[in-house]
Amino acid sequence: MSDYKYHRVLLKLSGEALMGSSDYGIDPQMLERLAHEIKVPYDKGVQIAIVVGGGNIFRGLAGAASGMDRAQADCMGMLATVMNSLALQDCFERHGMMCRVMSAIEMHEVAEGYIRRRATRHLEKGRITIFAAGTGNPYFTTDTAAALRACEIDAEILMKATKVDGIYDMDPVTHPEATKFDSITYLDVLTRDLKVMDATATALCHDNHMPMMVFNIEQPGVFDKALRGEPVGTTVVEEEC
Ligand code: UDP
Numbered sequence: 001m002s003d004y005k006y007h008r009v010l011l012k013l014s015g016e017a018l019m020g021s022s023d024y025g026i027d028p029q030m031l032e033r034l035a036h037e038i039k040v041p042y043d044k045g046v047q048i049a050i051v052v053g054g055g056n057i058f059r060g061l062a063g064a065a066s067g068m069d070r071a072q073a074d075c076m077g078m079l080a081t082v083m084n085s086l087a088l089q090d091c092f093e094r095h096g097m098m099c100r101v102m103s104a105i106e107m108h109e110v111a112e113g114y115i116r117r118r119a120t121r122h123l124e125k126g127r128i129t130i131f132a133a134g135t136g137n138p139y140f141t142t143d144t145a146a147a148l149r150a151c152e153i154d155a156e157i158l159m160k161a162t163k164v165d166g167i168y169d170m171d172p173v174t175h176p177e178a179t180k181f182d183s184i185t186y187l188d189v190l191t192r193d194l195k196v197m198d199a200t201a202t203a204l205c206h207d208n209h210m211p212m213m214v215f216n217i218e219q220p221g222v223f224d225k226a227l228r229g230e231p232v233g234t235t236v237v238e239e240e241c
Contacts, residue, residue, distance in 0.1 A: 003044070004041065004046055004229075006046070006156045006157050006226075006229070007045075007046060007156065008046075008047040008049070008123060008153070008154065009047070009048055009049070009155055009156065009158075009159055010050070010051065010155040010158050010159070011049070011050050011051075011159050011161060011223070012050075012051050012052075012053075012142065012146035012158065012160045012161065013034070013050060013051070013052045013084075013088075014052075014055060014162065015055035015056035015057060015080065015081070015084060016053070016055055016056055016163065017030070017034070017052075017053075017162070017163070017217055018030055018031065018052070018088075019056040024056065025056060025057065026083075026084065026087050028091075031088065031091040034091070034217070035091045035094075035095040035097070036095075037220070037221070037222075037224070038092070038097070038223065039095055040223075041223065041224050042126075045126065047124070047126070048123075048128045048129075049119070049129045049130075049131065049149065049150075049153055049155060050085075050088065050128065050129070051130075051131045051134075051145050051146040051149055052084045052085055052088060052130065052142065053141075053142040053143075054079075054080030054081040054083075054084060054134075054142065056080075056084070057080035057083060058073075058076045058077050058079075058080040060073040060074035060076065060077040060138065061073075063076060063077070070138065071138040071139070074139060075138060077134075078105060078134045078136070078138075081132050081134055081142060082105075082107070082110065082111065082132045082133055084132075085101045085103075085111070085130045085131075085132035086101060086110070086111070086132075088130055089101050092128055097128055098125075098127040098128065099129075099130065100127050100129050101130045101132050102114040102118070102119055102122075102129060102130070102131055102132065104131070104132070104135055105133040114131060114136075116152050116153065119131070119149075119152075119153055129153075131145065131146075135148060140200070141198050141200070141201065143160070143197045143198050143200075143201035144200045144204065146158055146160070146201065147197070147200075147201040147204040147205050147208075147210065148204060150210050151205075151208045156211070157210070157212065157213060158205060158210055158211070158213070159213045159214075159223070159226055160196070160212065160213070160214045160215075161215065161216075161217035161223070162196075162214060163216060163218060164214075165180070165232075166180045166181065166182075166214055166216075166232075166233040167180070167181050167184055167194055167214050167233075167236070168180050168194075169181070180234065181234045182234060182235070183234060183235045183236070183237050184234060184235075184236055185237055185238065185239060186202055186203075186205060186206035186212075186236055186237075186238065187206070189202050189236060190202055196214055196234075196236075197212070202236075205236070206238070211237065212235070213226055213233055213234070213236070214234050214236070215232045215234075216233065
């Protein structure tokens with residue numbers, strides 16, 4: 001455990017991270033890979049909280065674009081995150097990791113309700129704690145839920161797992177000449193409109209001095225390396241060092 005720089009982390013997984021190579025839903029192989037990644041620091045006693053998105057199943061904005069009421073569509077998006085959370089919990093438990101799902105929307109038969117003090121107790125007892133249903137409010141994203149929960153549980157860092165190995169000055173998929181930042185300030189993320197996290201989440205981290213890191217979860221061992229303080233991905237800092 002002393003090898004680790006961070007001892008309590010909030011990991012944000014996008015819904016896409018569960019999709020693997022498919023274009024919808026949950027890929028069981030991807031769940032297995034995630035479980036292997038997470039088990040290494042889990043076994044060493046790192047306290048791991050997770051917020052998972054729902055974009056692999058349903059996004060409120062897409063529903064609104066096709067004519068649905070936005071708040072109603074967002075409720076569907078939040079329910080999608082619950083399905084992802086249950087899938088992760090099932091996989092983690094099969095790999096011998098204790099895990100609790102806490103939902104921001106009450107659904108007692110399916111998951112515990114979110115209570116901050118109970119969440120930190122779960123973490124202290126070595127249970128991976130998954131925060132489902134985002135913030136419980138429409139018009140928000142799971143990035144914002146991740147920033148909010150990271151602050152609430154006193155996480156030392158918010159790690160955002162994506163399919164890109166850090167933050168670039170432009171989209172590296174469409175611009176091969178894009179340059180990667182090793183570190184960048186919150187202010188730069190906001191003013192350059194880098195779309196790595198939504199502005200609400202970035203501002204919340206900035207205002208509450210919550211460090212943030214972005215890396216590619218598809219690189220084997222990257223989560224463990226990040227927790228050990230090794231230079232991976234991009235770190236978002238308050239001021240340029
Ligand atoms: N959502 C919401 N409030 C929240 C979090 C999420 O209404 O606090 C809804 C919203 O419709 C969003 C969907 O849940 O599109 C899935 O979340 P998100 O898009 O953040 O997932 P990700 O992109 O990380 O897969």
